Amino acid sequence: MTQRGRAVLAAAVLVGAALAVPLEAYLKFGLVLGNDVRVLRQALPVRYFVRDLPVEGVSVADLDTAVSRAFDAWAGVASATVRAERVGLTSASPLEEDGITVIGFALQPDLERTLGATHYTIDITTGRIVEADIFLNSRFDWSVAAGGEPGRFDVESIALHEVGHLFGLGHSALGETERQGSGRRLLAAGSVMFPIAFPPGSLEGRRLRPDDVAGISDLYPGPRFQDETGSVTGRVTRNGRGMFGAHVVAFNLTSGRLVGNFTLSDDGRFAIAGLDPGPTVLRVEPLDDGDVESFLQPVTGIETDFRVTYSPQLVIVPRGGSVDGGVIEVSR
Numbered sequence: 001m002t003q004r005g006r007a008v009l010a011a012a013v014l015v016g017a018a019l020a021v022p023l024e025a026y027l028k029f030g031l032v033l034g035n036d037v038r039v040l041r042q043a044l045p046v047r048y049f050v051r052d053l054p055v056e057g058v059s060v061a062d063l064d065t066a067v068s069r070a071f072d073a074w075a076g077v078a079s080a081t082v083r084a085e086r087v088g089l090t091s092a093s094p095l096e097e098d099g100i101t102v103i104g105f106a107l108q109p110d111l112e113r114t115l116g117a118t119h120y121t122i123d124i125t126t127g128r129i130v131e132a133d134i135f136l137n138s139r140f141d142w143s144v145a146a147g148g149e150p151g152r153f154d155v156e157s158i159a160l161h162e163v164g165h166l167f168g169l170g171h172s173a174l175g176e177t178e179r180q181g182s183g184r185r186l187l188a189a190g191s192v193m194f195p196i197a198f199p200p201g202s203l204e205g206r207r208l209r210p211d212d213v214a215g216i217s218d219l220y221p222g223p224r225f226q227d228e229t230g231s232v233t234g235r236v237t238r239n240g241r242g243m244f245g246a247h248v249v250a251f252n253l254t255s256g257r258l259v260g261n262f263t264l265s266d267d268g269r270f271a272i273a274g275l276d277p278g279p280t281v282l283r284v285e286p287l288d289d290g291d292v293e294s295f296l297q298p299v300t301g302i303e304t305d306f307r308v309t310y311s312p313q314l315v316i317v318p319r320g321g322s323v324d325g326g327v328i329e330v331s332r
Ligand SMILES: [Zn+2]
Pocket: 004, 005, 006, 007, 161, 165, 171, 194, 195
């Protein structure tokens, strides 16, 4: 029904350069500098301003509190090192390119399905992030009510998703949707970074999931992350050929935690890091719960007409190491 905006690189020259980095686990934003692909990563702490503009039902103080709770949730991930620092309020708009990171409401009446978005401005000679603005679209109705409010989107939930982009995370495909008119309705999400929001009134989006925790820890690993978690690699094939853009989910049988990633090379290879050690089932599924371009660019060559397929055997994820999950062959 309501889709969140993709994080895009705001500088026009860079739009074509935003891509999923096909090297490591998790979707990150990559930046092409000459012959290098560099992972987009913030210098820490991220220093941000909150826009001094209320909307009906949400005061500036409400917005400020909700945004700082969103940053606190990410900073509270024990296995990651992300930190942010609130500088203060500003009258600057999150739509302006002014060298400061601004988070706040802005009216985007033409964006009928975009609740919010994150735009980066990057110095393309050094790869440094100059600013990363987040707007929440004030064409929608918003709330910060502790119990949620019917008909209104929760500021903290949407801010949590956008702050994930601000730190450099792309979208996760861990969610289930059903078609509703021209859009999709979210039935369940295993990740705050899923591109489609829960309906108005819901507070489900306030809680980071294991998939989010694995993603942020992979991008900004804390000192114990590598030693305490494990990873799995493997390949997805169809008729023996590697498949790009298949969604692969690791399900830990003991903890029940789900962490997903994609095959990110033409020979169908995937890697999923940040996993709990132990017996794990791998499931491969098509990217059919959201527009393919919400997850990966370019979208050419991504097949979605195959059946959900499980790995033929369990893999045992080691603590502090990696296991080869083998080849998973899918078919229609
Ligand atoms: Zn998003």
